[in-house]
Amino acid sequence: MSWFSGHIEKKGEKIAIIYNDEYYTYAQLAAQIKDYTSFVKTNIPQGEVVALISDYSFESIAFFFALAENRNIIVPVASKIRSETDERIRTANCSYSISIVKKEPVIVKNETPEGVHSLIGDLKQKNHSGLILFSSGTSGAPKAMIHDLDNLLDSYKHKKQKELIFLILLMFDHIGGLNTLLTCLSTGVTSVIPGNREPGYVCSLIEKYHVNVLPASPTFLNLILISGSEEKHDLSSLKMITYGTEPMPDSLLLKLKDAFPRVKFLQTFGTSETGISQITSKSSASNFMKFGDPDTEFKIVDSELWIRSKTQILGYLNSGMEHFTEDGWFRTGDIVEESDDGYIKIIGRNKDIINVGGEKVVPSEVESVLLRMPGIKDCIVYGEFNPITGQMVVAKVLFEETVKASELKKLITNFCNGKIERYKIPAKIVLAAGSEFSERFKKKRN
Amino acid sequence: MTKEKIAETIIAVVKDYCDNYHISGEINLHTTLIGENKLFDSMGLVNVIVDIETAFMEQDIDISLTSEKAMSGRISPFRSIDSICNFIAKQLEEETK
Numbered sequence: 001m002s003w004f005s006g007h008i009e010k011k012g013e014k015i016a017i018i019y020n021d022e023y024y025t026y027a028q029l030a031a032q033i034k035d036y037t038s039f040v041k042t043n044i045p046q047g048e049v050v051a052l053i054s055d056y057s058f059e060s061i062a063f064f065f066a067l068a069e070n071r072n073i074i075v076p077v078a079s080k081i082r083s084e085t086d087e088r089i090r091t092a093n094c095s096y097s098i099s100i101v102k103k104e105p106v107i108v109k110n111e112t113p114e115g116v117h118s119l120i121g122d123l124k125q126k127n128h129s130g131l132i133l134f135s136s137g138t139s140g141a142p143k144a145m146i147h148d149l150d151n152l153l154d155s156y157k158h159k160k161q162k163e164l165i166f167l168i169l170l171m172f173d174h175i176g177g178l179n180t181l182l183t184c185l186s187t188g189v190t191s192v193i194p195g196n197r198e199p200g201y202v203c204s205l206i207e208k209y210h211v212n213v214l215p216a217s218p219t220f221l222n223l224i225l226i227s228g229s230e231e232k233h234d235l236s237s238l239k240m241i242t243y244g245t246e247p248m249p250d251s252l253l254l255k256l257k258d259a260f261p262r263v264k265f266l267q268t269f270g271t272s273e274t275g276i277s278q279i280t281s282k283s284s285a286s287n288f289m290k291f292g293d294p295d296t297e298f299k300i301v302d303s304e305l306w307i308r309s310k311t312q313i314l315g316y317l318n319s320g321m322e323h324f325t326e327d328g329w330f331r332t333g334d335i336v337e338e339s340d341d342g343y344i345k346i347i348g349r350n351k352d353i354i355n356v357g358g359e360k361v362v363p364s365e366v367e368s369v370l371l372r373m374p375g376i377k378d379c380i381v382y383g384e385f386n387p388i389t390g391q392m393v394v395a396k397v398l399f400e401e402t403v404k405a406s407e408l409k410k411l412i413t414n415f416c417n418g419k420i421e422r423y424k425i426p427a428k429i430v431l432a433a434g435s436e437f438s439e440r441f442k443k444k445r446n
Numbered sequence: 447m448t449k450e451k452i453a454e455t456i457i458a459v460v461k462d463y464c465d466n467y468h469i470s471g472e473i474n475l476h477t478t479l480i481g482e483n484k485l486f487d488s489m490g491l492v493n494v495i496v497d498i499e500t501a502f503m504e505q506d507i508d509i510s511l512t513s514e515k516a517m518s519g520r521i522s523p524f525r526s527i528d529s530i531c532n533f534i535a536k537q538l539e540e541e542t543k
Contacts, residue, residue: 356489357488384512385512385513386492386495386496386512387495387511387512387513387516387522387524388488388491388492388495388524389488389489389492392492392496392512404504405500405503405504406497406500406501406504409497409500410466413466422489423489427489427492427493427496428496428500
């Protein structure tokens with residue numbers, strides 16, 4: 001038995017999980033893991049890549065640990081979209097798929113092409129379990145990232161034990177969600193797992209189970225405020241809200257402080273590539289943070305945050321390592337601002353930032369000006385190579401009338417003059433067809 | 447396309463741009479665009495280069511002034527109207543080979 005499963009067993013009669021109004025102790029979880037481990041050992045060979053198609057539940061958590069015990073490569077898939085699930089199974093080359101139906105695991109053997117990826121071969125040889133997560137890219141196929149799961153689990157060893165109740169909101173197949181789960185189990189706290197992520201319902205669970213810690217995304221916290229759910233429920237048990245996964249607007253953080261004056265707000269920082277790092281926020285009302293994690297090194301290169309951690313991925317199954325340097329630094333793509341006292345704040349993403357002769361242009365700012373212009377139905381702004389200034393601003397525009405690109409450029413230039421600085425005004429206009437704008441309102445940048 | 451025709455297109459674009467931005471100056475084949483007695487600053491040049499590309503594109507002539515190649519020569523093709531002319535003429539010549 002691994003140290004993690006052993007740790008779970010030792011916590012005994014403490015409540016580990018509250019799910020669907022049922023209470024499960026650590027001892028029950030340990031027993032379920034043992035049960036599933038013998039089931040897995042008789043049905044799935046060690047080292048196989050296995051898709052675990054489920055959101056959080058008592059059973060799926062137990063199964064996760066059973067697969068780790070059997071030294072499998074686990075691919076958690078929480079998507080409810082069939083094509084997305086299928087694509088992940090195919091990309092990760094999963095030889096088995098597990099789903100939990102009415103609390104019982106159902107195994108399907110998949111047809112897979114022969115041969116294994118060298119990174120998976122390495123894990124097999126080392127007799128380590130693995131974990132494959134996908135990046136949520138807006139364009140192209142999602143990237144499959146492979147972690148050494150034994151190594152990742154080891155990073156939760158010797159955690160200080162706590163008496164708290166957490167609510168697990170982030171997804172099972174997301175590094176932030178898995179980190180919450182592993183943190184909860186390794187620190188011996190109680191985890192409340194909501195049946196859905198509707199803000200009113202989540203607030204009702206916080207009230208009912210006296211939840212102390214809520215890890216969430218800024219968007220979710222904003223939804224709570226928009227819905228007014230915090231006024232309808234007694235959330236006085238909340239001691240801490242941690243937030244991450246996307247930038248927190250300063251204005252929203254202030255609104256949240258106002259709505260939850262006694263709650264401590266703590267920013268978390270993580271990437272799927274390097275794992276979640278412990279950081280400290282400068283204050284509850286500040287987005288400035290400092291890394292305080294012995295397993296994480298960081299540095300700032302040309303305003304970009306670089307991270308090297310002990311829990312970073314081994315590599316990608318379907319992509320090169322261009323975001324990593326040869327000596328293992330991961331270029332996060334996050335542009336940071338550093339204060340005099342050593343705190344840093346994320347101000348944007350560099351792959352979106354257009355550098356026009358040293359002047360930085362954030363596409364969304366230009367887009368919001370263009371969208372105010374009569375006749376423009378939609379637009380995407382991006383950078384393109386230009387021999388004079390390195391990059392220039394390009395706008396792909398969906399215009400309501402038939403117009404020549406040269407004419408539209410004049411109209412746009414005249415409209416933008418005086419509204420934004422000259423280097424931000426698109427130097428090039430590309431006429432777009434309506435179908436080029438993605439339905440999910442996530443714009444496809446070049 | 448003759449060099450005269452190419453020059454005509456470029457001069458029309460440059461004139462048009464200067465009119466829009468109230469830039470005065472004589473515009474002919476030997477007008478320097480950047481450097482001494484310059485007509486444009488860097489953003490002006492970026493815009494004019496793209497406008498020239500677009501003007502040719504709208505005549506169904508495919509040329510590129512914003513490729514890496516435009517940076518490779520010792521002397522920039524963007525120095526004068528004449529040098530842009532030559533750069534485009536050379537591209538079209540290479541295409542027909």
